[in-house]
Amino acid sequence: MKYKVKAFGVTKDILGGKEAVVELEGQTVAALRNQLFQKHPALQGLRSLLIAVNNTYAEDNQVISESDEIALIPPVSGG
C-alpha cells in the first residue's frame, strides 16, 4: 500500500519535503508510524508525533486507506 503523507513543521525537514509517499504492508497508523521511524530515525526524537487522518487525530490502531489524507504534526515551542 502507498500512503500519501503531508508534513508540518520540523517533519518537513526530516522527510525532505512537504509531502512524502510511504510504502508499507500494514494498514494501521501504528504500522505507518513504525515505518516512518525506521526510515527517518530523527522522527523518534520528537517522542510525541501527532498523526491526523482526514483532519482528525488518529489513534495507533486506526485503519488507514490509500485515499486518506494523512498529516504529521510535530510539537512546536516558538513564541
Add this chain to the structure above:
Amino acid sequence: MKLSTDEVKRYSRHLVLQEFGLENQLKLKKSKVLVVGAGGLGSPALLYLAAAGIGTIGIADFDRVDVSNLQRQVLFDINAVGRNKAQAAKERLSLLNPEINFEIYTEKLTSLNALAIVQQYDVVLDGTDNFPTRYLMNDACVLANKPLVYGSILRFEGQVAVFNYRKTDGSYSANYRDLFASPPDPASVPNCEQAGVLGVLPGMIGSMQASEVIKVITGLGEPLYDKLLLFDSLSMQQTIIGLPRGNSRNSIQKLIDYDEFCGLSLGANKNDMKEVTVQELKELIDSKADFQLIDVREPHEFDICNLEGELIPQAEIPSNVDRISKDKKVVIHCRSGARSGNMVQWLEKNHGFTNLYNLKGGILAWAREIDPTMPSY
C-alpha cells in the same frame, strides 16, 4: 458594572457591532486575562487585548528586550531595549488604554508560583517560547480549571488551540498533553532563535489567540476547542485537526519539575559534559592536532560564518551517528553552545560517546574572542 462615558466612546465600534454590544463589552471589562510571555505572540495579543478593554491583564515575562526582538515583537521600540519585557509592555499598553489594570510578573514562572498566579485569572494565553513552560502552563491551567489559549510558531508555520475549555456539558476539552504526551528530545525541535521565524507570523498567530480569548470570555462564535489549527503563511493554508476528548486530565495531579521532564536538567550529566574554550580550540587547530570538528547548525547559518567544521545539522545527527568519530577528540559546536551541548548529551546518553567536547560559547565566542572580523548573528 457600567461603562463610563469615555469607555462608551472608546469601545463604540464594539458597541455598534450588533452581535457584540454592551453586554459583551462589560464581560471583557469584568474579565482577567494572564498573558505568559510578552514576546512574538504576546506582543500582538497584548496590544489587541488591551485595546479591546479586558479589565485586568497580567503580563508574565522575566526576560529583557533585545534588539533582535524588534523584528517581530511590535510592542517594543528602541527605547525598551535592555528593559524587562513585562514592565516595558505595561508602560506601552497603559498609553494605549489607561482604563486597564495591569499586573506584572517579572520573575520566572515555575512549579512553585505558577498555580497561585493562574488561579487569579479567568483565561490564560500561552505565548511562551519553550517546552518546559508550555507543559507548566498546561498543567497549571488543568489544575486550576482555566481555559488556555495556546499558540506556537516556527519559521513560517503556527499552531493555535483552546485547551481545557469548559464545555456546556461541564466536561473539559482536550489539553496540550492529549496532543503531545511526552516532550520532544531537547535537540529534536529547534526554537525560533535557532531556526528563525518570519517576523509577521507571530503577528498573525498572536492575533488569532487574542480573538480566541475574546470568544472564550464573551461566548461569541465557536472557540477553537477540541481542535488544533495549523497555519502556513507561505501557502496561506489553514488546516483544522479535530482532537480527541482528552483523557490526560486525570494524570495531571500536581506541578512537577518541567526542566527535568523535558530533559533539560540532566543534573550531574550536565556538569560532567566536557567543554573546550575557543582559545583551546584555536590551539588544536594551530597545532594541527588530530581531532574532528562538527558544526550542528543549519546550512544557511554555515554560509554566514563557519570554522570549516563538518556540517551535520542537529536534526540529522540521529541518522548520521556513524560519521562521528569514537576514537579521537571530537569538538561539537553551534552558534552559542546550546544546541551543541544538547547534542553532546544526547550522543553520550544514547550512543555511549565519551570523546565529545562542547565548544563553550559557540561560534559567537570565537567571533568575539578570536576573530573579530567574523560576522555575528
